[in-house]
Structures are given as structure tokens and as C-alpha cells.
Amino acid sequence: MKPGDTQESSVSDQVAVVFTEADVELFSEASGDRNPLHLDRAYAQRTPYGQPVVFGCLGALACFGQLRVPSGMCVRSMAADFLRPIFSDVHYEVKTETIDGVWEARLFDGSALALLARATIGADSGIPIRPIGDDSGVFQHAVANVPHAAEIRRGTSTSGAYRCNGAALAALARHWGVDDHQIATALCWSSYLVGMELPGEPALFFRLAFELQRPATPPSSCLRYRASTTYAGFGQIKIEVALESGDSPLVSGHCWSYVRPPVPVTEDADSSRVVSASMAGKVAVITGTSRGLGAAIARALEARGATVYGISRSQPEANSLRVEIGDAANREVLRLLKQRILNEQGRLDYLICNASPPLLPLTLEPNGAERVAEFVKSAIGLTLFPLCEFSDLLEIGEACVVIISSVAVETPVKEWPHYVAAKRAVEALGTVMALQHPQLRTVVVRPDKLITNLTNTPRGHVGAESPKLIARRIAERLENPPPAGKVEIQY
Amino acid sequence: MDEDRLMRCFTAAFPGVDPTDIKEAKNFDAIPGSDSLRLVNLLAVLDEEYDVEIELPDSPDFKPYDGVKQYLLQHGLIP
Secondary structure: OOOOOOOOEOOOEEEEEOOOHHHHHHHHHHHOOOOHHHHOHHHHHOOOOOOOOEOHHHHHHHHHOOOOOOOOEEEEEEEEEEOOOEOOOOOEEEEEEEEOOEEEEEEEEOOEEEEEEEEEEEEOOOOOOOOOOOOOOEOOOOOOOOOOHHHOOOOOEEEEEEEOOHHHHHHHHHHHOOOOHHHHHHHHHHHHHHHHHOOOOOEEEEEEEEEEOOOOOOOOOOEEEEEEEEEEEOOEEEEEEEEEEOOEEEEEEEEEEEEOOOOOOOOOHHHHOOOOOOOOOOEEEEEOOOOHHHHHHHHHHHOOOOEEEEEEOOOOOOOOOEEEEOOOOOHHHHHHHHHHHHHHOOOOOEEEEOOOOOOOOOOOOHHHHHHHHHHHHHHHHHHHHHHHHHHHHHOOOOOEEEEEOOHHHOOOOOOOHHHHHHHHHHHHHHHHHHHHOOOOEEEEEOOOOEOOHHHOOOOOOOOOEOHHHHHHHHHHHHHOOOOOOOEEEEO | OOHHHHHHHHHHHOOOOOHHHHHHOOOHHHOOOOOHHHHHHHHHHHHHHHOOOOOOOOOOOOOHHHHHHHHHHHOOOOO
């Protein structure tokens, strides 16, 4: 609301917002939330998001910064729904309006609603919260809790002392234009609580709803909180929460969070026993071997006697793999690997192009265009550069190229225009590769949804298949490869 | 029946969506912003509110609001 607006309704406002890494770090410093999903790039790369996610409560803070409370009034209730992950360096817009006395802010990524914040205001009575001047916070945990499965149940509780880092909180509130530090404190504290303690590391905080009370006496320098899970089901928990100063309640209400299930490590069954020696003496290169389908294919080929080299951005699950750490589209990485294979093996029999960028929903509209283009370029490069670099090695003998595509090329997914475009393009590369190198055998694999880190969202594994099954089918086909010069589609 | 209580479940699962749009949606995809997470939220909210785990049919003809209301009525969970 602004001066002149009535409490019942107001004209909608619109403000552009971009979050930076510095914003994320400042929020972490103020709140004590050090959940690796937001701060650890290597950790985030192994999640479906592929990059660090901006704290949802920071997004909410940016929204509440648009709220102007008339003198003599204060925020009495606040709520936020975190509908989509928010990322740094993306242009968002905050649109605000007041309807029937409820102030509302919506954070949009183009036309997609990412966050919805709401507040009601009332007469201000009591002492406002001010940030404590020193720059030390009080946080029970410095590392995010990793809960046991048994802890994800009704009745699990936590409590303790809490204080935001006062200097960081003041800087945060100033930067985002949040006049009321009780709002900033509530957002910082709840982010810490959910992201660090309950449930902790696997948290995907998706909603909060708080009543705010002004204390009758100056708030103590250190607050106390309690939280208890009141519902657990469908991969999520609901937590009843309270933040108090002495006997005075400051914040009370609920938080809701999804709990990301752990992704099972690709089973080692195939590599712990030799399936056959059908690929003895054969040499394979697989891109994207750190986990998931790439790791499963590597195991399946090794179980059949093949010598497997991998390219991945991080250490693979299987220590036995010969791996070049790097991007599969990096020409220097590819040249080093090719030279190594020439020196050690002198041949290449299988090139399996599996690497693909992390996949997030995008819309074909102005705000999404650059990200769509970037994804398509990156995805094509991850197949194109290995195909080109190894083309001369593949010409020796009866080599086979495998392109990992997706059933999405036949049944496009509405939110994935970039993925559909990229997979159709890499299939085209495989097809033309077969024309330009007619001695090659080419298999295009179109798996459906797989159980991997990239699909490890609250519903991502529903109906998903184990990558081990796809890997086995690929290995069995390579044992009896299709004729040269043909492109075979496999599911 | 207490339609407000049922609609509160839907608006909790589909925040920011006009209740009229929810009520008139011909299927889940027709509810603005609908995705698999919103469906999970709806299941959880209904579970918590009515102490019931509902199986939502995967059919493009299943009208979300009327369908859930019918289910609850048939199972005696709402008067």
C-alpha cells in the first residue's frame, strides 16, 4: 500500500527484480541458513536445478519490500507461497495490489508465477523489532541437518535460541526496502529453521503463514523458537512454529516443506559380477558418467568386459571408471581424453553421448528466450563436440555411436520447449553422422522418465524407470549392433 | 455440505487462483498454474483436512472440484 491508497483496494504496481550471488550470501549471513542447495554450486549441480537456488524467503523479502505500511499501523499477518525455484541473474517482476484489505505481491518470471506473498495490516501497538547492532548471529546449527527417514513424521520437534546477524539483517532490510524488521526477522528465521533443522538439507520450503505480534516490552537480544511437525505425508511436512522474546510471542504459524528423497546410488550389481566377456577388448567413451544413466551404462559395459572412459563434471559414483573431469563440450578435455585413449588402447568402439544440461521448465516468451537458446546450444554442444572429436577414431573398425535422446521428441512436454528442440537436434546430428560416416552403426535411445538426481523432485520419480534397465538394454544392443549406415531407434 | 472447507483445501493447493476458475476447471490442467506439485499439495491438504488419501484419476475428463467433492460425499467424509 502507498499513501493515498485505501485499505480495501489499490492500483497494481510493478517493479523489476534481479537477485545476485551477493544478495544470496547476504541473506545467508543474516539468517544463518547455509543450506547447500543455495550456496554450494557443486552440490546444486547434482540436483534437478543444476545451479544454486535463491532462498525462497529472499524472494519473499523482495516482495515485502514493496509494502508500505501507513504510520501507526503494522503487519499483522504474512504469508508466502514459493511456487517455482528462483535463480540469480534472471529478470523477475513484482506486481502488487491490495484487494479487500489484503495486500498481495506476485513475483513473475515472464508469465510464470514464481512466488505469491500476502499481508494484512492493523493498528500498531507494542515495540517494533530492531536488529541488534553487533554482527554475530546465534544459530544452533552451522551445517544443515540431514534427517533420518524416521524423523520425517508427525511429532518431530526442535527448539533453541536464535538471533539474526544484526548488521547483515540491517543491510538486507535496507537493500530490499523492508521497513519492518519483524518481517525480515520472520523470513530469516523461518528460512534457517526449515533449511537447516526441520527438515534441513533435503528441504524445499514451499509455504509459510504467520501471525505477527508486537512485544509489549523491548525484545530480548536473543530470541527462542520451537517447532513441531504436525503433518507428514506425500513427501512433505507441515510444521507448527513459534518465535518468542521471553514470554512474548513474536511470530507464530506454520511452515510447509517438501522433503527431497535421497536418490539411490546406481546399483553396483552389474559391476560386482561379470555378466559376460562379450565386450572384452572393446573400448567405450561415455559422456555424463558421474551418476544416473551415464553411470549405469558404464557399469553395464564394464560388466561385459569393456574398458570404459568417462567425461563428467564431477567425480563419478564408481571409482573404477577412467574419467576426465570436465565439460563434454570442452574441446581441450575431449582432446586430452582422445590422446589418452590412443596411447592406452589405440581404438574406440563405442561413443555414447549421454550428457545433457539440467532441465527446468521454460516458456516461449520474451523473458525465457535467452535461457531457451542457452539450453539448446549447451545441449547440442554436449553431443556435437564429442561426435566431431572422436569421428576419426570411430572410423577404425565397426564402431557404434549411441545418442541418448528422449521420448519427449515424440510426446513433447509443454514446459520443455528447449529440451524437445535440443533432443530432436541431437538425433539429427546422429542421423547425419551416419550419412557422413557410413561405416558407423548408430543407435538413438529414447528413454522415458528415469530415476536420477535430475528428476529428484517431489513428484519427479512418479512413473520413472530405473536407469539400470535402460543401460542393460543399451549394452545388449551393443553386443549385437545394428547394421552399418543405419540409424536405429531404441526405447 | 461445507463447501467453504473444501474450497479452502483447493485454494491452499492452488494459491493465487480464483476459486471460480477452480470450480469450473474441466480437468487439472485447466487450473491456472497446475502442475504435479500442486496435485501433491492437494492430496496432502485433503489428507490432513479429511484424514483420507484420495486416488485422483489420471483422466482428462476428471473435473477436479466436483470430482473430489463427489468422492468425499460417497465416502461419507462430508455430510
